[in-house]
Amino acid sequence: MSDRLERRAFRRDGLAIEGEKGGMLFDRICDRAHWCSKEVLHPTIELAVEIAREGREGRRIGTLFTVGDADNVLAHSRPLILDPLAGHPDEVKHITDPDLRGTVKELAQLDGAFVISDAGVVVSACRYLDAKASDVDIPLGLGSRHFAAASISKVTQAIAIVVSESAMVRVFDCGSLIAEIIPELWLLSRYNIQLRAPFTEEHVSDLAVLVKEP
Numbered sequence: 001m002s003d004r005l006e007r008r009a010f011r012r013d014g015l016a017i018e019g020e021k022g023g024m025l026f027d028r029i030c031d032r033a034h035w036c037s038k039e040v041l042h043p044t045i046e047l048a049v050e051i052a053r054e055g056r057e058g059r060r061i062g063t064l065f066t067v068g069d070a071d072n073v074l075a076h077s078r079p080l081i082l083d084p085l086a087g088h089p090d091e092v093k094h095i096t097d098p099d100l101r102g103t104v105k106e107l108a109q110l111d112g113a114f115v116i117s118d119a120g121v122v123v124s125a126c127r128y129l130d131a132k133a134s135d136v137d138i139p140l141g142l143g144s145r146h147f148a149a150a151s152i153s154k155v156t157q158a159i160a161i162v163v164s165e166s167a168m169v170r171v172f173d174c175g176s177l178i179a180e181i182i183p184e185l186w187l188l189s190r191y192n193i194q195l196r197a198p199f200t201e202e203h204v205s206d207l208a209v210l211v212k213e214p
């Protein structure tokens with residue numbers, strides 16, 4: 001096995017964030033979504049939480065990921081700049097690849113969304129999502145990034161994950177907010193929570209995961 005594949009296999013064994021229990025909490029989000037590949041959704045949520053926690057160069061950053069139905073997402077979006085991931089082979093663009101994850105953290109400072117395929121390949125970055133669904137269900141007060149995430153999850157089969165500049169991570173499926181991840185417990189105040197009851201709330205170390213009940 002090549003070094004790259006070994007590192008990828010290692011990461012698939014469990015989450016770096018909060019270990020096995022963190023993985024179990026992310027399973028609940030998978031179970032709530034209308035479809036889910038844990039091998040892709042878990043490392044994407046984990047990366048979103050890392051971005052929310054770490055920011056870049058001392059400031060918080062926000063970004064957006066779509067997971068699944070990539071061709072359809074591409075058809076409902078357009079590039080904001082020349083795609084920095086274009087031309088690189090799929091083998092180096094898997095969401096579990098450590099080098100790719102570092103690249104995504106850098107690119108997350110730019111506007112737009114990352115598009116991830118069902119197989120976990122980050123096929124495009126810096127995409128403006130054009131989908132505008134009128135019947136999305138998003139709480140008042142959330143802005144255009146969240147609206148774009150809700151809309152693309154309604155118009156396509158993709159699950160959309162927002163890293164808000166407020167450091168909250170929000171997951172949209174079929175046009176609705178289905179989960180919120182609070183990466184640091186001091187952010188856990190009712191003020192920050194946008195998910196409407198009923199939802200489950202579970203904690204592991206500094207992480208809280210709230211999942212809407214069906």
Ligand SMILES: Nc1ncnc2c1ncn2[C@@H]1O[C@H](COP(=O)(O)OP(=O)(O)OP(=O)(O)O)[C@@H](O)[C@H]1O
Pocket residue numbers: 062063064110111112113127128129130142143144145146147148163164165166
């Ligand atoms: N349709 C879209 N597709 C991709 N990215 C978008 C889209 N709309 C907005 N964004 C990104 O979201 C950024 C923040 O926009 P805005 O503040 O309105 O969103 P928000 O939902 O309040 O997010 P945050 O909680 O991070 O502030 C924009 O600068 C842009 O980079």
